[in-house]
Amino acid sequence: MTAKTEHSDGIVTIITRTRKRNIFLRRAIESVLSQTYEAWHHIIINDGGDPIAVEALMQDYLVDYDKRFELIHFEDARGMQFALNTGLQRAKTEFLAVHDDDDSWAPEFLEKTVGFLQEQGRTSKYQGVVAQTVKIIEDIDEGDRIVENKRLPHIPLDEINLFRIGYENPFPPIAFLYRKKIHDTVGYIEEKYDLVADMDFNIRFLCHFEIGLLHEPLAFYHVRESAHDPAFFNSVTAATTKHRQLFNELINNYLRHSDDETLRHVGQSLNHARYLVDIHWRVVEIFKLMTLEASGSSASEVEAVCDKILSRQFTLMKKQLTDHFDSKFEEFERNLNTQFQAVVEQMKK
Numbered sequence: 001m002t003a004k005t006e007h008s009d010g011i012v013t014i015i016t017r018t019r020k021r022n023i024f025l026r027r028a029i030e031s032v033l034s035q036t037y038e039a040w041h042h043i044i045i046n047d048g049g050d051p052i053a054v055e056a057l058m059q060d061y062l063v064d065y066d067k068r069f070e071l072i073h074f075e076d077a078r079g080m081q082f083a084l085n086t087g088l089q090r091a092k093t094e095f096l097a098v099h100d101d102d103d104s105w106a107p108e109f110l111e112k113t114v115g116f117l118q119e120q121g122r123t124s125k126y127q128g129v130v131a132q133t134v135k136i137i138e139d140i141d142e143g144d145r146i147v148e149n150k151r152l153p154h155i156p157l158d159e160i161n162l163f164r165i166g167y168e169n170p171f172p173p174i175a176f177l178y179r180k181k182i183h184d185t186v187g188y189i190e191e192k193y194d195l196v197a198d199m200d201f202n203i204r205f206l207c208h209f210e211i212g213l214l215h216e217p218l219a220f221y222h223v224r225e226s227a228h229d230p231a232f233f234n235s236v237t238a239a240t241t242k243h244r245q246l247f248n249e250l251i252n253n254y255l256r257h258s259d260d261e262t263l264r265h266v267g268q269s270l271n272h273a274r275y276l277v278d279i280h281w282r283v284v285e286i287f288k289l290m291t292l293e294a295s296g297s298s299a300s301e302v303e304a305v306c307d308k309i310l311s312r313q314f315t316l317m318k319k320q321l322t323d324h325f326d327s328k329f330e331e332f333e334r335n336l337n338t339q340f341q342a343v344v345e346q347m348k349k
Contacts, residue, residue: 013040088189095177200250
């Protein structure tokens with residue numbers, strides 16, 4: 001077991017938003033307390049949940065916390081982004097991290113993310129860092145027990161860039177740690193964007209600073225496929241239609257910034273990225289159907305091989321479609337056909 005370490009500076013404020021989900025809050029608390037890096041302060045914001053129940057839960061951890069926490073109760077629910085802004089603005093430390101109540105960290109998460117930023121230096125262009133993330137698919141049974149079903153990589157990353165954020169948020173909040181001072185430049189959370197407010201914040205962050213990447217899977221993003229209580233679902237999976245609507249409003253807002261050339265170009269890039277990825281996934285689905293029919297293999301076998309081959313080709317496809325869409329489209333089709341034939345041959349072996 002890694003020894004606990006003490007640090008004279010580099011304190012992290014960890015912000016947890018919660019509401020009527022003590023089953024998850026307990027896991028989040030234990031995730032924070034398990035950290036090998038002990039220079040942190042935990043702000044827990046109870047957004048309209050039962051204060052007595054949360055206070056009772058905290059009693060089990062008072063000794064371990066050793067006064068390194070602050071518990072804030074909202075009598076009525078104010079929304080997860082208002083709660084987050086409350087925590088961000090109360091923080092007085094060098095680093096910030098958002099640990100939502102239903103996610104978790106590996107014990108070395110803070111140690112390695114803080115270490116990365118300290119090595120880069122306070123004036124570096126790298127003011128944030130993300131760890132690779134594992135998606136954990138789980139259910140909540142009738143006895144309010146968490147049942148883990150499977151684990152898989154959550155959007156494997158090679159880098160963090162603006163283009164990719166144009167079509168998906170490539171990392172969840174649980175994977176991200178950054179320096180608080182960036183808020184002086186970037187601002188805080190735009191609450192009107194609700195479910196996609198973290199994507200908006202990440203875009204504004206990347207307009208000014210770089211985000212580093214740790215290749216170790218140190219963050220765990222928990223997703224429920226079923227639960228008997230609606231409060232147990234993830235905010236995004238429980239409101240997919242609203243998520244799409246808000247994302248559309250977000251990128252439209254960037255396009256409308258005609259008085260700000262930088263933001264206008266960002267808006268154009270975001271729309272191009274979304275368009276490209278829509279084409280990409282349509283091609284992928286057609287590709288899989290064609291391969292399945294030609295090879296006679298199972299759908300899962302085809303999907304595994306297609307994903308492997310197409311992932312290597314995505315960068316090439318993106319370049320061809322963005323730089324030379326008209327003149328290169330025939331070449332793109334030829335490449336796609338070559339990939340298809342390669343999959344068929346592999347499936348026949």
